[in-house]
Amino acid sequence: xxxxxxxxxxxxxLTDGEYRxxxxxxxxxxxxxxxxxxxxxxxxxxxxxxxxxxxxxLPTRSKLVLxxxxxxxxxxxxxxxxxxxxxxESHNHPSFIEPFQGAATGVGGILRDIFTMGAxxxxxxxxxxxxxxxxxxxxxxxxxxxxxxxxYGNCFGVPTVGGECVFEESYSGNPLxxxxxxxxxxxxEVFYGKATGVGNPVIYxxxxxxxxxxxxxxxxxxxxxxxxxxxxxxxQVGDPFLEKLxxxxxxxxxxxxxxxxxxxxxAAGLTCSTCEMGSRAGTGIEIDLQYVPQRETxxxxxxxxxxxxxxxxxxxxxxxxxxxxxRVFRKWGLDASTVGKVTNDGVLRVKxxxxxxxEIPNRDLADEAPVYDRPHGVKPYRPAPLEAPDLPDRSAHVxxxxxxxxxxxxxxxxRWIWEQYDYTVRTNTVAGPGxxxxxxxxxxxGTSIAMSLDxxxxxxxxxxxxxxxxLVAECCRNLSTVGALPVAATNNLNFxxxxxxxxxxxxxxxxxxxxxxxxxxxxxxxxGNVSLYNETLGEGIFPTPVLGIVGLMKTEQPVxxxxxxxxxxxxxxxxxxxxxxxxxxxTEYAKVIVKGLWGLPPALDMDTERRVHEAIRKIVxxxxxxxxxxxxxxxxxxxxxxxSFGTASVGAEIELNSDIRQDFLLFHEGxxxxxxxxxxxxxxxxxxxxxxxEAVVIGATMKERLRITNRLNVLVDSELTVLWEPWQNSLAQxxxxx
Amino acid sequence: MRFxxxxxxxxxxxxxxxxxxxxxxxxxxxFVWHDSPSLPTNLDAIILPGGFSYGDYLRxxxxxxxxxxxxxxxxxxxxxxxxLGICNGFQVLVESGLLPGALVRNQGLKFVCRLTTVRIETTxxxxxxxxxxxxxxxxxxxxxxxxxxxxxxxLDELEAEDRVVLRYMNNPNGSxxxxxxxxxxxxxxxxxxxxxxxxxxxxxxSTDGLVILExxxxxxxxxxx
Numbered sequence: 001x002x003x004x005x006x007x008x009x010x011x012x013x014l015t016d017g018e019y020r021x022x023x024x025x026x027x028x029x030x031x032x033x034x035x036x037x038x039x040x041x042x043x044x045x046x047x048x049x050x051x052x053x054x055x056x057x058l059p060t061r062s063k064l065v066l067x068x069x070x071x072x073x074x075x076x077x078x079x080x081x082x083x084x085x086x087x088x089e090s091h092n093h094p095s096f097i098e099p100f101q102g103a104a105t106g107v108g109g110i111l112r113d114i115f116t117m118g119a120x121x122x123x124x125x126x127x128x129x130x131x132x133x134x135x136x137x138x139x140x141x142x143x144x145x146x147x148x149x150x151x152y153g154n155c156f157g158v159p160t161v162g163g164e165c166v167f168e169e170s171y172s173g174n175p176l177x178x179x180x181x182x183x184x185x186x187x188x189e190v191f192y193g194k195a196t197g198v199g200n201p202v203i204y205x206x207x208x209x210x211x212x213x214x215x216x217x218x219x220x221x222x223x224x225x226x227x228x229x230x231x232x233x234x235x236q237v238g239d240p241f242l243e244k245l246x247x248x249x250x251x252x253x254x255x256x257x258x259x260x261x262x263x264x265x266x267a268a269g270l271t272c273s274t275c276e277m278g279s280r281a282g283t284g285i286e287i288d289l290q291y292v293p294q295r296e297t298x299x300x301x302x303x304x305x306x307x308x309x310x311x312x313x314x315x316x317x318x319x320x321x322x323x324x325x326x327r328v329f330r331k332w333g334l335d336a337s338t339v340g341k342v343t344n345d346g347v348l349r350v351k352x353x354x355x356x357x358x359e360i361p362n363r364d365l366a367d368e369a370p371v372y373d374r375p376h377g378v379k380p381y382r383p384a385p386l387e388a389p390d391l392p393d394r395s396a397h398v399x400x401x402x403x404x405x406x407x408x409x410x411x412x413x414x415r416w417i418w419e420q421y422d423y424t425v426r427t428n429t430v431a432g433p434g435x436x437x438x439x440x441x442x443x444x445x446g447t448s449i450a451m452s453l454d455x456x457x458x459x460x461x462x463x464x465x466x467x468x469x470x471l472v473a474e475c476c477r478n479l480s481t482v483g484a485l486p487v488a489a490t491n492n493l494n495f496x497x498x499x500x501x502x503x504x505x506x507x508x509x510x511x512x513x514x515x516x517x518x519x520x521x522x523x524x525x526x527x528g529n530v531s532l533y534n535e536t537l538g539e540g541i542f543p544t545p546v547l548g549i550v551g552l553m554k555t556e557q558p559v560x561x562x563x564x565x566x567x568x569x570x571x572x573x574x575x576x577x578x579x580x581x582x583x584x585x586x587t588e589y590a591k592v593i594v595k596g597l598w599g600l601p602p603a604l605d606m607d608t609e610r611r612v613h614e615a616i617r618k619i620v621x622x623x624x625x626x627x628x629x630x631x632x633x634x635x636x637x638x639x640x641x642x643x644s645f646g647t648a649s650v651g652a653e654i655e656l657n658s659d660i661r662q663d664f665l666l667f668h669e670g671x672x673x674x675x676x677x678x679x680x681x682x683x684x685x686x687x688x689x690x691x692x693x694e695a696v697v698i699g700a701t702m703k704e705r706l707r708i709t710n711r712l713n714v715l716v717d718s719e720l721t722v723l724w725e726p727w728q729n730s731l732a733q734x735x736x737x738x
Numbered sequence: 739m740r741f742x743x744x745x746x747x748x749x750x751x752x753x754x755x756x757x758x759x760x761x762x763x764x765x766x767x768x769f770v771w772h773d774s775p776s777l778p779t780n781l782d783a784i785i786l787p788g789g790f791s792y793g794d795y796l797r798x799x800x801x802x803x804x805x806x807x808x809x810x811x812x813x814x815x816x817x818x819x820x821x822l823g824i825c826n827g828f829q830v831l832v833e834s835g836l837l838p839g840a841l842v843r844n845q846g847l848k849f850v851c852r853l854t855t856v857r858i859e860t861t862x863x864x865x866x867x868x869x870x871x872x873x874x875x876x877x878x879x880x881x882x883x884x885x886x887x888x889x890x891x892x893l894d895e896l897e898a899e900d901r902v903v904l905r906y907m908n909n910p911n912g913s914x915x916x917x918x919x920x921x922x923x924x925x926x927x928x929x930x931x932x933x934x935x936x937x938x939x940x941x942x943x944s945t946d947g948l949v950i951l952e953x954x955x956x957x958x959x960x961x962x963x
Contacts, residue, residue: 150849154880155790157750241748241793333747420849422880424936425788427754441941443757557941 004029012039018370025364033302033350034358037365040215040268040306041275044532047369050498051530054508057515058525064487065524072113072193072263073183074526076488078552080445083190085119086182088127088453088492088548090531095177098235099144100151103128103177105238107152108310110181112264115247116313118191118254119183122428123440124153126163126179127453127492127546131172133409133734138167141175143735149179150420155240156247159429160421162438163453167409170457173536178492178529180453180548184442191254193263195277195285195316195342200260202274202285202340203322205329206246206312209270210295212236213308242311242334249332250313256328258321265312271305271365273314275348279366286349287340289357301357305350316342374504380464381502381540384597388581391594395662398708398715401593402637405667407726408592409734411634416731431558436630437478441555450484450551455494457542458586459601464506464543465513467586467601472517473609473671474632475549480613481630481674482558483620484551489518491528491547496540498532506543507532514545520606521613523549559620561629562646568626568701569681570652573619574612575694576636577670578660579603588633589667602669608693609672615691616674624680624687631673637666637708637716639675641723644706651706651720652677654699662710677701739958741767742781744811744827746802751788751824751935758935759785762948763955772805782958783820784811786827788880788933798841798883799829808834820864820954821927825881828919828929837922837929838896839888845912849882853944854932855907856918860900863921864957865928865950875946877932879910884931886913886920896920904930 009019012035022030022038030038044050060068066083067075073087091106107124114121126149131138153160158181195202213236253259261281263273270292278285289304299307317325322338329336343349348365350358394401405411418433430448431439441448452475459467476486491514496503518525534541563570584590585599620628627646631639644651658665678684681697688695706723708716741759745752752769759767770777770784772791777784792801802808808830815821815836823831831837844850858866858873869875888896893915896902904919911931919930934947 147848154849154882155748155750155793157789239793241790241795244750244790245747419851422849422851424851424878424880424933424942425750425754427757427936427939427942430941443761555941 004035012036013043014039018042021370025368026360031358033305034360036302036306037271037358037360040271041365042369046268046272048530049370049372050374050532051493051507052371053373054511057511059515059519060524060526062522062524065526067526069525069527072116074488074490075190076526076550077187078442078445078447081186082184082442082445083187084182084184084449085114085117086180086490086550087113087527088178088180088490088546089529090492090494091177091179092175092494092531092534094235095145095175099141100148101235101237103145103148104152105236105310106177106179107149108238108240108243109266110179111156111158111243112266114181114183115250116193116262116264118189119185120251121158121181121183122426123182123438123451124158124160124179125438125451125453125548126160127455128163129166129168129171129176129544131169132167138172139735145175145177146417146420152238152240154422156244157425159423159425161423161429161440162433162435162451164455165414165417168457168542170541173539174534174541176494176544178546180490182449182451182550191259191262193277194261194281195283196260196281197318198283198342198344200316200319200342201322201338202287202342203315203317203325203336204292204312204339205315205334205336207239207242207309208293208295208335209304209307210309211299211303211307214303214306236308236310238310245332245334246311246313249329249334253325253328256324258317258324260316260318262313262315265314267308269306269308275362275365277314277316278348278362282346284343284345284347284349284362285340286343288351288354290353291337291339293335293337301350301352374498375501376504376508378501378505380505380509382461384462386599388585388598389596391581393661393663398663398666399718402641402716403723403726405588405592405634405638406641406723407730408588409731410588411638412730413728414731416735431482436481436561437484439482439558446555448553448555450479450482450553451548452478453546453548455544455546457544458591458597460510460543460545462586462599462601464509466604468510468513468545469517469606470601470604470671471545471547472514472521472523473604473606475547476521476523476613477630479549479551480617481628483617484553485617486521486523486549486551488526489523489547489549491525491545493530494534494541494544494546495532496535503540510543510545517606521610559625559628561643562627562648563643563650563652563677563701564626564646564648566650566701566703568677568679569697570654570699570701571676571678571681571684572673572696572698573616573676573688573693574673575696576656576658576665577668577673579664579668579670584664584668587667587669602671604671611691611693612672612674615688615693618687619684624684625676625678627677629675631675632669635667635669640706640708643675644720645724645727649704649720650701651704652699652701654708656698656710658710662713662715665710666708666715739765739782739955740780741765741783741785742770742777743767743785743787744770744772744807746772746791746805748791748793749787749789751933754935755785755787755824758938758951762938763951765955770807772807775806775810777810777814781819783822783954784814786823786830788825788827791826791830798826799833802830803834812836815927818926822865822954823929824933824935825931828931829883831927831929836927837920838892839886841883842885842887843883844885850910851880852910853878854910856904856932857907859902859905862900863903863925863928865953866903868953868956869949874907875949876937876944877934877946878936879932881931884911886917888914899923903928
């Protein structure tokens, strides 16, 4: 009866070897529906077959980790009776094909991952990357992605509190949309995606199933070609209103005590939720598709099993208590239907009007997916010279270069983007977009959660290992700067084609760097996402791991990055640092002013970095500073300008005394540095000293001007408005260009 | 004092309003489900919260006006009860005919979330009696359809009858005559696009919303005496 041809196998992006494994696991040829089921579960997106071997190297445990990788989201103990669940996930491929819906459903998907565990989502952040804005297509993708994120998050009622937005040629044909979400719940109210209790009913809730998104996961596991645009029907359409109802209904239904397990239908839809829930519990699930609520007529079992229609959940209830669950979903006007039951045979059995159309052991699908040790014994792909180009001294042009940098797409204000996001709903936002780290208070506990997202494709292209360590350091520095203790991380690994050894080498180096840094900074990885095959027409993206790190702090008025009063001492914790031309090659200065990419990322000493974090946390938490801002993209000069852009219009007069070349001095991106303003320089020096950290007085704040001199050479002397306007208005202007 | 906070499917500032009323003002506050045909007894004020009632499908507030609870709210208002519509709640009030005019797509065509400055135009209302005429408030907005429009006669009437309560100093959405909030003729129903409940604690960056919320509690306390 089965007519599985080699063409059909190739169409499902299964290799001959994988197909042979399927036949041997089943002991027969798969049916067409089974082939579809295997193809999505064994896709790169669902099975992590290229990365799994290496992801094992990541640290995943600490005293605070209640749930590590493998569940819908990681869980961290935040004290009291409360915990947080958080995770980051990518929606890169759909966002290229259909920017608005691709990004919107990216938000929807990660939100479901959070509330399926019983946590109420309280914050979203986004790391988004696009090609340069001089091309209309890139502008269109950016506008679509931003309004998609806004559309979904705003209606759902979760604040979008921060993130990052970066532009690079390599993302031109392959934008990156990584969405982070975080939720809060009581520690004893955690739900897992487990189908326990033989005989318990399996209940389908939420939106009806349609033909949208079939093979989304397989699509996300392939490169883009000219034909990709024809895959638009593979992108799902989101309905945030329905998701909001689903959230409230699920949380309310969980309170009945009648639910024993629950999982959202995300990638690979009904297929993934049924076999994973069974596999985790060591049980089987039997469903009959005639009971699945359907939006269209004439859908085949194959289509129903592979649909990625949004806003759906699968849950297992205690037998006999179905009505308690149904009552809640009826109240919220949602479909709920018993589609099957939990069995004891470990098999996923799919029937269509009683006729068996698929019968596969759960473990084969969920756990027997192939694992590849892809060749990576070569140097990571690195299309950049090690040696610095000839760099004429631009010390005479520092002020003009600073203005150019402030107006550059990566550094300029992203207000145009984040004003479209509701970042104050739920009245917990203590620090929102634009801050070093977002801060969300937990009303119930007196604790706040600080969050930072960071990626840097340029650093990671030059050195995936060191570049990734720098990201971990930067996130932890962001958190420490607002006074929070970093405690756990989630990661999104965006890379090219893992079947190319020099790309696989990037991935392996990056993971190993992440493992080392996360171990060192005591921020275990509790989950995340791997997005491979980010290539269009054979051109890969820069290797772009994105870290999302969360920290804990007491709920207090935040310090903020802006200078508040004139006449305060300005200090640089960690000192001015140093660089040579080689370590300047990954900076924004190299990108925007020199228009090049070379050498190595800035040099990181993790031990120094950690001591700086300790020092700033103590200093902030003892209330010794009026402002604190970490140095990152654009170095010291940009940080000084950003600290001057507060509503108080307070700038600074800075007097440096350094023999580093002056343009390097102002723009190098050496890590482990934090800029503060204070009335207590002596106490800060003493506290920093206890941590073995240098704290240098570099000047004082003053009204309305920024003036920077080095050994009496005036490098910058400007009214703040002259610096602020290009920084503030640049993005809107770039988007207006036609 | 006793607050009722209406929950429509898609309301998402219901909890914020409830929290402000109960935890910050220290008053009794309870949720009222959209399909209940009557209100709990002894309520002093109803808040129609922000959000996307019924997904904002068709038009913001257009479906909510048909929900059973709105008949009860209309009656409550007709009997002199205090009704405060915030953001989507304001949209529901204009759709329901409890307030004149309409709220349409922001002039900039995009959702806008920012801290705005508004001016109190009248203190002759239970919602602003605790403030001062001309007082500047810092209140956040977060909406895609907050541009207030009405025909000229209505606008003139609103102004002649001193029913414009709040005006933007820096109009974020293109509202005619910078209108941010208005009253009904009886002055017991107020709608505004800014969110006073999001500006009721120092941690949120502004406590100016308390001018409105505390005026309410004071007004109720005075009536009770």
